Amino acid sequence: MTHRLLSRCGHWVFVIATALLFTGCATLPDEAPRAPTKAIAVSADTALGKIALASQPDPDLSGFRLMPGGDFAFDTRLQLARRAQRTLDVQYYQIENDETGRYLLRTLRDAAQRGVRVRLLMDDLYTSGEDELLLGLAATPNVELRLFNPFPAGRGSLLKRFTASLFDFSRVNRRMHNKLFIADGAMAVAGGRNIGNQYFRRTSGQNFIDLDTFVTGALIPRLGVLFDQYWNSPHVRPIGSVVRSDLPREELQRRFDVATGPDTTPPPPKPAPNDLLGYSPVADDLDAGKLGLIWTTAEAYADSPDRVIGKTASYGGVPLLDVDSVRYNVVEQMRRARSEVTLVSPYLIPGASGLEVMREIRGRNVKISVVTNSLAATDEPLVHTAYRRYRADMLALGADLYELSSARTRRSVRLGLFGTSVGRLHAKSAVIDQRILFVGSMNFDPRSEVHNTEIGLFIRSPEMAQQTLKLLDVLKQQGAYRLRFAEGSDAGASGSRRIEWVSEEGGKTTVLHEEPDSGFWDRTMLELLSPLTPESLL
Missing domain, CATH: 3.30.870.10 (Endonuclease Chain A)
Known part of the structure; x- marks a missing residue:
């Protein structure tokens, strides 16, 4: 415990103290205008859309299922990614470079190779050392990867990032903590989990007790609007405008394939037959073509992405x-x-x-x-x-x-x-x-x-x-x-x-x-x- 306390506290003290010794400051390059893109509406033309519409008892209601278990929560995300046919809109504060993070990235890559449009939005705080991995994913056709409020320099470590942004601390101190996963404008997962081993019951030492919910029905269009507000925000940059690589696209793709392959990224274990609430995996309902959910009214809110400029x-x-x-x-x-x-x-x-x-x-x-x-x-x-x-x-x-x-x-x-x-x-x-x-x-x-x-x-x-x-x-x-x-x-x-x-x-x-x-x-x-x-x- 003492080692962990000193490590966490000492790290931030070192970051701040070192930053104060430097006077240089990097800035983000000007961004070229981008045409906005939008989430799609649910449609019976997709398998997930057909199930969602068939399961909804009333157009004004949304369906939910709590997911306290990490194995169920991760499997649900994988099932949505594997079954998506048109779009995946994915937004996370942190996707760790571990077995869970890499496996999800590979699953998104596989969806893109099937022709699915993948929009992946990540906060840039915890992407240190992941540039090549993320560039490899972004090199895949149908994938667009954007970073929220990116650091302009010092990509190799958190210390270097804050040092390079010393006089821009007010901006880089503001981060996108959102977590959202939407498939085909039909189904979603929202809640507290980032993407990493400790959030999904995959470490032997320390795991988080967390809570997500599966969502479908009337709330999905609202979630799509909230995602689009961030995706099309001026505070977001395509990874290629922030991170440069001399490697050709094919080599980036090859390295991504190796990094996320079975030798380094084994598949997660199958979820248990039932979770703490007695539910079976969402995959069982998707296979049956009908979702067993709790249907009710709900609202969704998200903070404005303009918080990054203190607006x-x-x-x-x-x-x-x-x-x-x-x-x-x-x-x-x-x-x-x-x-x-x-x-x-x-x-x-x-x-x-x-x-x-x-x-x-x-x-x-x-x-x-x-x-x-x-x-x-x-x-x-x-x-x-x-x-x-x-x-x-x-x-x-x-x-x-x-x-x-x-x-x-x-x-x-x-x-x-x-x-x-x-x-x-x-x-x-x-x-x-x-x-x-x-x-x-x-x-x-x-x-x-x-x-x-x-x-x-x-x-x-x-x-x-x-x-x-x-x-x-x-x-x-x-x-x-x-x-x-x-x-x-x-x-x-x-x-x-x-x-x-x-x-x-x-x-x-x-x-x-x-x-x-x-x-x-x-x-x-x-x-x-x-x-x-x-x-x-x-």
Whole structure:
């Protein structure tokens, strides 16, 4: 744990310190005008479109299926890519250069070779060292690969990228965090997962607990519009205008074929017969020609891609959230709650505004339950330094606060179905009054509120809300600590608000008085870093 903490924190300290030593600054080249392209409408002329239309009971309804299991979530994406006949619109914050990432890229390449138009949009933050791989994919006919808010230089490492963009930090600090996968204008996958081994139950050491949803029906055209807003944005560049290579197209294609071949990129294991919710793989429904889904009404929102230039509305000099932004709509749904709000955010920094929303909700006796990562479970220790400033305030408001335990998820048999040997929470969701479910990419933190762009779905379904709450109940009971004030602590006096971590296993209650599953040096390091951590940049 200490090594991970020092590694993550030290990396960013080194990036910032080194950048300050340089005065050079690279800029993006001017971009030639591009003709906009658009998502297609669903059509019975495609196999997926025919199934979608045949399954839809009402043209105003959308069909959903939650996918808590990584094996099901990845297989669904692969099935859509393999069965697509006209278009694939794919948008991700991160596609890792590992077995999962390369296998998906190869599957997209195979679809393009069948004549499918592939539009792949990636944020440029985590593409370091992947230029040749991505150029190889882009060299395939029918594939167009674009980068959101790209770095102009220093392609080999994250440090070099930020150093080369020192005087453009405000721009490159803003990233596209969206995750969306649309096939033939008929079916989609949205949620919290990036593309990489740890998101899909494919590592032996650490896996993320995450949540996606399969989507079809009335919401698909809206998702297509949201994708097009980014695809045609001036903040997006074709990879060929940012990355140069002296290799001929044929050689790039050959190297891509080798890099994504069976020797380096084995296929994923087949999904289990049923997932935690009792569903069989989506492939079974597609083979049968009829989708067994929950049909209901829903809305989708995405932040404007213009966030990259800090373009926001203001009143009296105070920035205002766009009414179409994800954060605004999550907060509005919370404010309308009548009985309870359950918030799941792996990176949780409420800030003054978030605490005020919680205070307003609790003032109406609305129950609040919050689930996030513990220090030992988080993959972003710096975020934890800011989050811990707000724990006592949330408890004082009467919120129920739970932190995921990496040790407890490792021991839990049921949580093993999430694919967690060491569990880390990555799902971003909320349940309002047991009837509205939010699933998306947004964390409840300043980065999602101000710097990153996000996407989110609001699904009006008591059944799906209950499914999510049942999954969270398992997580709380078998994989998390419940936080409370220690006996004798004064909830109103910040200096004496001592926190305890409580868990129950086998009828035995365990109470801890320090950050669970962490060592002395981890906690000491956090104490030292906490006052130095700029919350606005986390």
